[in-house]
Amino acid sequence: MRRAILLTLALVAGPAMADRALILGQPEAGRGLFGGSAPDLAAAYEGAGFTVIGGSPATAALMREGLARFLSGVAGERRLVVHLSGPFVRSGSDTWLLADDAKAPSLATVAGQGLALSTILEIAAEVPGQSVVLIGTSAAPEDLGAGLAAGLGPLEVPQGVTVIRGRSAQIGAFAVGPLMQEGRSLEALVNGAEGLTGEGYVSAATIWRPEGETAPEPSSEPVADAADVERAVWESAVDADSKEAYLGYLARYPLGQFADAARKAIAEIEAEPYRAERKAEEALELSRDERRGIQRNLTVLDYKPRGIDGIFGPGTRGAIKAFQEKNGFPPSTYLTRQQITRLSEQAERRSAELEAEAERRRLEAERADRAYWEVTGAAGDEAGLRVYLKKYPDGIYSEIAQEQLSIIEEDKRREAAAQDRAAWDVAVQANTVASYRNYLVAYPKGAFAEEARAQIDKLTVEASPDRQEAEAREAALGLPQFTKVLVERRLAQLGLEPGATDGEFDDQTRRAIRRFQRDRELEVTGYLDEATVSRMLADAGIRIIRE
Incomplete structure (x- = not known):
């Protein structure tokens, strides 16, 4: 069985109508009078001046929506018509009009697959004496579940409501024919309807459509195509x-x-459960800088957005979801203004905590550094100085130790034999691991043996895969000269002595970066990465700028 339902408010020209019609279901085709075609109910009611509400396709949801729209405008109406066509099922004292999408309805599920006739009658009672409910029945599905039977059950018609029922095709013919005739009472309509049954309010005194009644004058405005x-x-x-x-559009077309x-x-x-949340975030129109700020805050709170580039990819969405789950928000991965504010407040507090922790670790490291200096390098001997530098290459006294070792080396140069000194000069000029090893082979106990071993250790570290990876991560950031100057200024503000603030990262700058990383328990490389830059610049409220 195929039914079309018109779930829409009909466009009727002119002022608001005083009559309202609800159409749920298209009547079946009749014989003779309509040449085998079903009547156009909507056109017939609109032609008689009714505001028409109905729905298509005839899903249960759309039927309920149509009923709700009908009910919202019932108050103050002059006349009501409810036209129901389709399969009806009953159980006990209640009856339901089934929707097109009803599947094997049972007593347990029928309320969700159709409309209760008792509810419709109750709504019709809002306009007593001028409410007609037309019930056109058609064959019920064969797959009815437990507790249901085909057809109408006993009706408890409210006072003032007229019910006329019969086969679907007969009710359709009656609706576009006798019901539209002027000067006929409700009693005359019921008595003259062959094959139909009337009950409830059937009065000879109530004229359904008085003679000479016309629909409101049409508007002078041109009718749209x-x-x-x-x-x-x-x-x-x-x-x-x-x-x-979209359902509203489908209801009409x-x-x-x-x-x-x-x-x-x-x-x-x-298919998109958080679509409303996505659209709400889009409505915020977050700028690229605002998105970077959100990513920095997520990084500070260790949610790992995998980048601070102002682009919300899978990494950032995953970080947002983790933040939402931890804070009791729906895990939509899309932010609201409230959530952005909460994130910012938490990040600001965490930044202060991290800085306090970093300062505590710095002071502890300084105490240990000074104590170690007292028992190693403070005496000024070469062995003690080298032991100190091995443990604290970026320590408080590292520059002093390097200067004293330079003096010691110069003294050794003066004292060393000419051949030893010449071999050392060759090794220094080449400045490679191989050149220093060649020197040690020739002079294992030479004047510069300790310095040669120290240089071998330094060059080995510089050539290691870890160092190369650290250099590559910094290069990938693409930081311009201006941002590098900001980094040096921030290091200077923290008392880490980066040297000149010229945007050129020399050994002194690298040492300051290592100190910063050490105090904040970051990976100590002396090179910048996302985590280091985020902590350094976000803590200072500086915007990250890339080339």
Whole structure:
């Protein structure tokens, strides 16, 4: 069985009507009078001056939506008609009109697959004496579940409501024929309807449509072309971009030119559980800098967004989800203004905590550094100085130790034999691991043996894969000269002595970076990476700028 339901407010020219009709279900085709075609109920009621509400396709949800729209305008109406066509099922004292999408309904599920006739009658009672409920029955499905039987059950018709029932085709013919005739009472309508049954309020004194009654004068405004009206309805649905809006379009134009697009849009909406949250975040129109700020805050709170580039990819979305879950928000991965504020407040507090922790570790490291200096390098001997530098290459006294070792080396040069000194000069000029090893082979106990071993250790570290990886990470940041100057200024503010603030990272700058990383328990490399830059610049409220 195929039914079309018109779930829409009909466009009727002129002022608001005083009559209202609800159509749920298209009547079956009759014989003779309609040449085998079903009557156009909506056109008939509109022609008689009714505001028409109905729905298509005849899903249970759309039937309920149509009933709700009908109810919202019932108060103050002059006349009501409720036209029901389709399969009815009953259980005990209640009856339901089934929807097209009803599947094996049972007593336990029928409330969700149709409309209760008792509810419809109760709504019709809002306009007593001028409410007609037309019930046209058709064959019920064969797969009825437990507790249900086909057909109508006993009706408890409210006072003032007229019920006329029969087969679907007969009710359809009655609706567009006798019911539209003027000067006939409710009693005359019921008595003259062959094959139909009337009950409830059937009065000879109530004229359903008084003679000479005309519909309101049409508006002088030009009537819009049907195609233009449909396009306007569709564009309105697209602007709203909601499931309800697309269903509204389909209700009016189930076979319209945009019907497939509407159904596709509905499917996409249903497939995206957090669509409303996504649209709400898009409405915030976050700038690239605002997005970077959010990523910095996520980094400070250790949610690991995998980058501070202002682009919300999978890494950032995952970090946002983790933040939302921890803070009791729906894990949509999309932010609201409230959540952004909460994130910023937490990051600000965490930054202060991290800085306090870093300062505590710095002071502890300084105490240990000074104590170690007292028992090693403070005496000024070469062995003690080298032991100190091995443990604290970036220590408080590292520059002093290097200067004293330079003096010692110069003294050794003066004292060393000419051949030893010449071999050492060759090794220093080449400045490679191989050149220093060659020197040690020739002079294992030479004047510069300790310095040669220290240089071998230094060059080995510099050539290690870890160092190369650290250099590559810094290069990948693409930091311009201006940002490098900001880094040096920040290091200087923290008392880490980076040297000249010229944007050129020399050995002194690298040492300051290592000190910063050490105090904040970051990976100590002397090179910048996302974590180091985020901590350094975000803590100072400085914006990260890349080339």
